[in-house]
Amino acid sequence: MAGRRAALKAVDWAAFAERVPPNQRAMFNALKTRNDALTARLAALPEKPPAIDWAFYKAHVAKAGMVDEFQKKFSDLKVPEPVDTQTAKIDAQEKEAAKSTAEYIQASKARIAHYERELQKLKTMIPFEQMTFEDLSEAFPETKLNKEKYPYWPHKSISDL
Amino acid sequence: MLSRLVLRAAPAALRALPPPVAVGVLHATRPLHTTQQSLAPVPPLPEKGGEVRHGVIPEEFFQFLYPKTGVTGPYMLGTGLLLYFLSKEIYVVNHETAAAACILSVIVYAIKKFGPNVAAFADKLNEEKMASALAMKNEAIESLQKAIDEEKKEQWRVEGRTYLFDAKRNNIAMLLETNYRERLLMVYNEVKKRLDYQVAMQTLKRQKEQEHMIQWVEKNVVQSITPQQQKESIAKCILDLKALSKSAHAAVHEILYMSLAFISGILLSVLVFAIIFLFRKSE
Numbered sequence: 001m002a003g004r005r006a007a008l009k010a011v012d013w014a015a016f017a018e019r020v021p022p023n024q025r026a027m028f029n030a031l032k033t034r035n036d037a038l039t040a041r042l043a044a045l046p047e048k049p050p051a052i053d054w055a056f057y058k059a060h061v062a063k064a065g066m067v068d069e070f071q072k073k074f075s076d077l078k079v080p081e082p083v084d085t086q087t088a089k090i091d092a093q094e095k096e097a098a099k100s101t102a103e104y105i106q107a108s109k110a111r112i113a114h115y116e117r118e119l120q121k122l123k124t125m126i127p128f129e130q131m132t133f134e135d136l137s138e139a140f141p142e143t144k145l146n147k148e149k150y151p152y153w154p155h156k157s158i159s160d161l
Numbered sequence: 162m163l164s165r166l167v168l169r170a171a172p173a174a175l176r177a178l179p180p181p182v183a184v185g186v187l188h189a190t191r192p193l194h195t196t197q198q199s200l201a202p203v204p205p206l207p208e209k210g211g212e213v214r215h216g217v218i219p220e221e222f223f224q225f226l227y228p229k230t231g232v233t234g235p236y237m238l239g240t241g242l243l244l245y246f247l248s249k250e251i252y253v254v255n256h257e258t259a260a261a262a263c264i265l266s267v268i269v270y271a272i273k274k275f276g277p278n279v280a281a282f283a284d285k286l287n288e289e290k291m292a293s294a295l296a297m298k299n300e301a302i303e304s305l306q307k308a309i310d311e312e313k314k315e316q317w318r319v320e321g322r323t324y325l326f327d328a329k330r331n332n333i334a335m336l337l338e339t340n341y342r343e344r345l346l347m348v349y350n351e352v353k354k355r356l357d358y359q360v361a362m363q364t365l366k367r368q369k370e371q372e373h374m375i376q377w378v379e380k381n382v383v384q385s386i387t388p389q390q391q392k393e394s395i396a397k398c399i400l401d402l403k404a405l406s407k408s409a410h411a412a413v414h415e416i417l418y419m420s421l422a423f424i425s426g427i428l429l430s431v432l433v434f435a436i437i438f439l440f441r442k443s444e
Contacts, residue, residue, distance in 0.1 A: 008334055009327045016328070019321030035328055038335040045342040049349035052356070061359045074352055082340040086333050094326045101319045108312045119305045128294045130205040
């Protein structure tokens with residue numbers, strides 16, 4: 001009976017539910033209902049079936065030897081355990097997920113650094129009242145007028161006005 | 162005199178300028194605004210221009226004359242100069258004077274009347290531009306902040322993936338266990354069913370034998386009832402029936418009397434009410 005009773009790890013559903021983003025709520029609910037259904041099924045089944053009262057049957061069944069034969073065959077019978085084919089896949093999935101999450105976190109950190117830089121720039125900007133047009137072009141490069149491409153006023157294409 | 166001074170100074174200044182051709186190259190490469198001092202941000206420009214009195218004369222002029230001539234000095238100077246120009250005919254009063262007077266008065270009146278309005282309007286335009294720029298900047302700051310928070314939240318969310326895989330493994334384990342238990346249960350049930358069937362068959366057989374036996378015994382008993390006994394039992398039954406019917410008859414007479422009394426009671430009460438009613442009506 002090796003491998004039976006592989007201990008069920010306690011899953012903190014509350015913490016899990018907190019971390020589910022809204023667009024994956026449906027999948028999470030499906031998983032939870034599946035889990036609940038399985039738990040209920042498992043709880044409904046007894047761990048061992050009740051023992052057969054061989055003495056009673058020996059006393060009451062008239063056919064000679066039938067009960068003995070049954071008893072012998074019953075005690076000799078070994079119910080095979082179901083084979084676990086999926087846990088390996090789950091572990092592989094977990095490794096993949098770990099890798100992809102590490103990458104995602106890296107990218108996320110880079111994004112955060114970028115945002116932080118932008119935020120700093122905006123926060124330390126001089127107030128608009130004290131800016132000249134040059135200062136504005138420095139602070140917001142997209143407002144810089146392209147005097148080479150458009151040498152005549154308004155220094156940008158008419159459709160951009 | 163002043164103009165002669167200027168005219169004399171001009172050639173000296175022109176000579177001071179370097180000859181243009183040779184220094185053209187130098188001009189382009191002469192570094193400007195590179196010292197530390199000039200890299201500092203430019204101090205903000207003043208909001209308002211210098212103070213003026215009467216719209217044209219700067220306040221500094223009055224301050225300049227104040228130590229020597231007091232408050233009335235510049236006014237005396239102005240009046241004196243004006244009278245001097247008029248009397249000596251340095252400024253000649255002609256028709257252009259009248260035109261200038263009219264035009265200037267209209268201009269001054271217009272500025273005094275509409276000046277503040279126009280200034281306010283221009284200021285409002287500028288204010289709007291500033292406000293929109295500031296709003297954009299604030300929005301940008303807020304959105305960046307929110308983006309940073311979102312990213313941090315996503316990172317926190319990602320930590321939950323262990324739960325997912327644990328749940329999946331739990332599901333699998335539960336499924337396997339359930340399956341195993343179901344199999345055990347099935348075996349037990351099947352064996353029990355067969356054994357129970359045997360026992361049930363036996364009890365059924367026993368029951369049928371018993372019933373059959375009872376029926377046979379009854380049949381034999383009925384057969385053994387002789388005709389004499391039959392006559393006697395029939396006579397007894399008739400007597401019993403008669404006794405029963407007597408008691409039933411008596412009961413029937415009683416019921417008849419009771420119902421007669423009830424109906425007469427009702428009729429009497431109706432009669433009494435009718436008499437009273439008619440009596441009332443006739444009053």
